[in-house]
Amino acid sequence: MDQKGDSTKLDLINLIAQNKGDHAYKYLREQYYNVLLKFAVAYLKSNELAEEVVEDVLFQVWSSQQKLESINNLRVYIFTAVRNRCFTQLNRLKREQTLFLNTSDYKENLYFNHNINPENMMVTSELSKFIREIVDDLPPRCRQIYKMVREEGLRNKDVAAKLNISVNTIDVQLAIAIKKLSKAIQLYYNR
Numbered sequence: 754m755d756q757k758g759d760s761t762k763l764d765l766i767n768l769i770a771q772n773k774g775d776h777a778y779k780y781l782r783e784q785y786y787n788v789l790l791k792f793a794v795a796y797l798k799s800n801e802l803a804e805e806v807v808e809d810v811l812f813q814v815w816s817s818q819q820k821l822e823s824i825n826n827l828r829v830y831i832f833t834a835v836r837n838r839c840f841t842q843l844n845r846l847k848r849e850q851t852l853f854l855n856t857s858d859y860k861e862n863l864y865f866n867h868n869i870n871p872e873n874m875m876v877t878s879e880l881s882k883f884i885r886e887i888v889d890d891l892p893p894r895c896r897q898i899y900k901m902v903r904e905e906g907l908r909n910k911d912v913a914a915k916l917n918i919s920v921n922t923i924d925v926q927l928a929i930a931i932k933k934l935s936k937a938i939q940l941y942y943n944r
Contacts, residue, residue, distance in 0.1 A: 778815045785811065785828075789835050796839035806838045847906060880941065887937045891930055898923055899930040 786807060793803035814831060824830045888896060901912045902923070909923040 778811070781811055781815055785831055789831065792832060793835050793839055796836065797842060802842055803839075806835060806842060810834045810838055844906065880938075883941055884934065884938070887934055888930070891933065895926045895930050898926040902927060 789807045789810070790800075790803055793806045794800060797803050797806070810831060813834070814827075888899060891899060898912060898916070901907045901915070902909060907915075909920050909927070913920045913923050
């Protein structure tokens with residue numbers, strides 16, 4: 754662990770131990786907010802969502818005073834917490850999007866969206882059909898893994914457990930599927 758990380762952690766722990774909660778939170782925010790915000794935006798591609806995630810994590814760290822002393826590297830802990838919260842947020846957004854797409858008034862909602870017109874709907878429909886065909890043409894195991902992870906939203910670890918294979922195999926099969934899909938989509942747009 755570096756000395757700066759040690760001193761930052763010790764300063765923060767001392768502020769909390771002295772019951773200077775507001776000072777501790779301000780110090781925590783000054784030390785990490787901007788860099789964490791950039792980090793979260795890289796994952797979420799949204800300033801608002803990133804701000805929400807960073808604020809939540811900083812508040813969680815600040816409010817869990819007892820756990821703070823057991824953390825070896827505060828910087829790594831905070832970055833990991835932000836990354837995990839970003840993944841949770843992305844999964845939530847994916848579930849909401851899937852739910853929205855599966856509702857019975859999906860087409861009605863499309864017409865109220867100003868960014869989507871009939872031509873865009875047709876192109877999106879064609880591309881979706883094209884992608885489904887490419888996925889269906891994948892080797893059986895690769896297709897099964899891709900669908901479980903990308904369409905059903907299962908984690909790589911869960912798929913590996915269900916199929917009784919290693920997580921590394923899941924990663925390799927997903928890489929194959931994504932590579933084939935990327936090439937196919939590139940060809941689709943270049944025609």
